[in-house]
Amino acid sequence: MKTNRLLALLFFSGLILSGGVGFSQEEVSAKQIIARADKNMEGDSSISTMSMSIIRPTWKRTLEFKNWVKGSEFALTLVTAPAKEKDMTFLKRGNDMWNYLPKIGRMIKLPPSMMSQGWMGSDYTNDDVLNETSLVDDFSHKIVGKEEIEGRSCFMIEMIPHEESLVVWGMVISWVSEKEFLFMKKEYYDEDSYLVRTELAGDIKKMDDRFIPTRIEIIPADDPDQKTLVRILSMDFDVPIEDNFFSQQNMKRIR
Amino acid sequence: MKVKIALLLLIAGLSGSPVSAQVSASLNGYLSNMQSVMFENADGQWVSDNLVHNRLNFKTYFGSHLRFNAELRNRFMYGETVKYFPGYADLIDKDQGWQDLTWNLASDSSYLINTSIDRLFLDFSLGRFQLTVGRQRINWGMNFVWNPNDIFNSYSFFDFDYVERPGSDAVRLQMYINSTSTFEMVGKINQDDQWSLAGLVKFSLAGTDFQFLGGVLDEKEFVIGTGFSGYLGPVSLSGELSYLDPIEDNNPQPSVFIGGLGAGYNTPFNLYIQFEYLYNQAAEESQISSFNDFYYRNLTVRDLSFAPHTLFGSLTYPITPLINLGVSGMFFPKINGLYMGPSLDFSLRNDLDFSLYIQYFEFDFNQGPVQKANLGFLRLKWSF
Numbered sequence: 001m002k003t004n005r006l007l008a009l010l011f012f013s014g015l016i017l018s019g020g021v022g023f024s025q026e027e028v029s030a031k032q033i034i035a036r037a038d039k040n041m042e043g044d045s046s047i048s049t050m051s052m053s054i055i056r057p058t059w060k061r062t063l064e065f066k067n068w069v070k071g072s073e074f075a076l077t078l079v080t081a082p083a084k085e086k087d088m089t090f091l092k093r094g095n096d097m098w099n100y101l102p103k104i105g106r107m108i109k110l111p112p113s114m115m116s117q118g119w120m121g122s123d124y125t126n127d128d129v130l131n132e133t134s135l136v137d138d139f140s141h142k143i144v145g146k147e148e149i150e151g152r153s154c155f156m157i158e159m160i161p162h163e164e165s166l167v168v169w170g171m172v173i174s175w176v177s178e179k180e181f182l183f184m185k186k187e188y189y190d191e192d193s194y195l196v197r198t199e200l201a202g203d204i205k206k207m208d209d210r211f212i213p214t215r216i217e218i219i220p221a222d223d224p225d226q227k228t229l230v231r232i233l234s235m236d237f238d239v240p241i242e243d244n245f246f247s248q249q250n251m252k253r254i255r
Numbered sequence: 256m257k258v259k260i261a262l263l264l265l266i267a268g269l270s271g272s273p274v275s276a277q278v279s280a281s282l283n284g285y286l287s288n289m290q291s292v293m294f295e296n297a298d299g300q301w302v303s304d305n306l307v308h309n310r311l312n313f314k315t316y317f318g319s320h321l322r323f324n325a326e327l328r329n330r331f332m333y334g335e336t337v338k339y340f341p342g343y344a345d346l347i348d349k350d351q352g353w354q355d356l357t358w359n360l361a362s363d364s365s366y367l368i369n370t371s372i373d374r375l376f377l378d379f380s381l382g383r384f385q386l387t388v389g390r391q392r393i394n395w396g397m398n399f400v401w402n403p404n405d406i407f408n409s410y411s412f413f414d415f416d417y418v419e420r421p422g423s424d425a426v427r428l429q430m431y432i433n434s435t436s437t438f439e440m441v442g443k444i445n446q447d448d449q450w451s452l453a454g455l456v457k458f459s460l461a462g463t464d465f466q467f468l469g470g471v472l473d474e475k476e477f478v479i480g481t482g483f484s485g486y487l488g489p490v491s492l493s494g495e496l497s498y499l500d501p502i503e504d505n506n507p508q509p510s511v512f513i514g515g516l517g518a519g520y521n522t523p524f525n526l527y528i529q530f531e532y533l534y535n536q537a538a539e540e541s542q543i544s545s546f547n548d549f550y551y552r553n554l555t556v557r558d559l560s561f562a563p564h565t566l567f568g569s570l571t572y573p574i575t576p577l578i579n580l581g582v583s584g585m586f587f588p589k590i591n592g593l594y595m596g597p598s599l600d601f602s603l604r605n606d607l608d609f610s611l612y613i614q615y616f617e618f619d620f621n622q623g624p625v626q627k628a629n630l631g632f633l634r635l636k637w638s639f
Binding site: 054056059061062081082083084086093095096098103104105106107108109110111243244246247248249252253255 | 283285316380383385391392393394396418419420431433434435437459462463464484485486489490491493519576577602605606608638639
């Protein structure tokens with residue numbers, strides 16, 4: 001029970017990269033830069049393998065998993081490492097979530113409250129993954145400058161959430177590369193304009209049909225010795241997946 | 256033997272068919288060493304034991320439709336229980352299933368080496384159907400501690416070192432009606448060649464899982480049951496209710512209701528709080544009369560508790576991301592019984608865990624003098 005609670009969060013990791021709107025226009029405004037960068041990291045569906053490491057000054061724990069994701073409605077996650085948690089699966093269909101433990105042959109319904117605890121003190125929080133807010137629609141955007149990040153010239157865009165939105169941040173600053181429209185860095189500030197944490201992207205590689213950062217570091221501002229490191233080991237975009245692929249039957253069969 | 260031949264035929268038959276595109280195999284498991292002590296009073300006799308426990312899980316896929324699983328546990332025990340507990344080797348050698356797949360490989364006055372195969376099955380999937388034949392775990396429980404709906408494989412909450420639990424020798428057919436609904440039929444045969452036959456339907460409605468089950472247990476009694484699992488706001492809730500009714504009128508066991516309700520809540524500061532309540536009408540008639548019965552016996556649904564009303568509570572809290580502290584307790588009002596169990600889990604590496612468990616029991620089975628038991632366990636476990 002404890003393990004599934006600790007791990008419940010990770011199955012949303014498939015959604016870390018999703019959540020956005022379509023984009024079609026050519027004209028580049030601050031909003032469109034964000035929309036395009038957002039679109040770059042998602043597809044209608046994706047199949048990926050990832051690892052997530054919790055890194056502290058004296059220890060490190062790593063979890064590896066495979067994700068099947070369709071829109072923001074459907075996700076199936078299979079844990080592939082470490083050995084203790086291997087073969088555990090998570091399913092999300094809309095607001096319903098389940099966890100299957102093959103060791104004991106048990107399907108467990110997960111309440112949303114189970115999500116509020118990160119895995120091993122991961123710096124990802126509930127709000128990051130559960131909040132279905134949109135970087136495009138829930139903020140007003142302004143280009144405030146240009147800066148180089150990891151050798152790439154980036155637009156620096158200040159994002160202020162709309163009053164009525166559910167965004168928990170006071171402000172987000174995003175650095176989007178000019179050439180490829182990739183999020184290279186994000187800074188999250190609270191309502192008193194204090195930096196809460198920084199996300200740094202790197203290791204841009206070609207995955208399927210596009211270039212994406214395959215390394216994302218999350219560093220809490222109050223404890224810079226700590227970080228959570230997400231690595232994308234493989235990712236295929238826009239793979240056709242039927243809705244009924246996201247089933248309890250596949251939770252037991254997938255590998 | 257019959258089972259083995261049937262399994263072999265099935266493997267041979269299917270692997271020769273065009274279905275078997277790809278064969279892939281995997282092996283994992285764990286190896287642990289656990290030191291334990293048991294005493295009634297700290298100033299009295301201590302019984303100390305050591306258990307080296309190895310689990311091996313073999314899994315082979317023959318193409319995408321057929322899978323073969325074999326899982327076994329090897330145990331090397333030595334200590335005072337092996338030395339002084341009469342009949343201990345025989346108890347460990349006993350297999351609760353139809354086929355005897357448990358063996359004492361070596362046994363002497365001071366030690367015991369035991370191997371037990373607790374999973375041995377073929378799993379065949381086609382379309383919406385999944386057929387599983389052999390020794391397998393069939394888990395119909397929805398609550399955390401007590402599972403009146405888990406009619407094929409009840410177990411004791413206290414045996415924390417064996418989460419996998421024994422398997423049932425059974426044939427199970429599952430049909431996936433849609434993404435979140437299942438219908439299944441299970442036929443199980445026990446060590447006395449008695450059949451159990453039951454069906455379960457499970458579905459999801461308005462954010463809650465529901466299930467209904469019915470059947471015959473060990474050719475002795477009818478069972479019907481229902482369970483749910485869902486949440487109310489931030490609190491997760493589950494419940495199970497079963498009704499057992501002996502087939503023969505002259506059966507000494509009465510018809511009984513057994514039901515439980517559970518709730519769990521994770522506070523914003525990560526303290527997880529859990530409660531469970533069990534009502535067991537059969538507890539009055541329960542044949543558990545000693546602590547050993549309760550702790551070691553492979554329980555049936557009727558033996559889930561040893562008092563009509565039982566309350567459970569637990570708190571778990573990660574002191575640091577690597578250290579989990581927990582305490583659980585049970586209260587059995589009618590017999591003034593009490594259980595307390597503090598625990599500490601320490602993740603040493605990705606694959607290495609250190610745990611400390613303490614179990615304290617106090618009970619009064621037959622209105623005699625109060626019995627006490629203290630158990631302590633230190634375990635180092637390597638998963639691979």
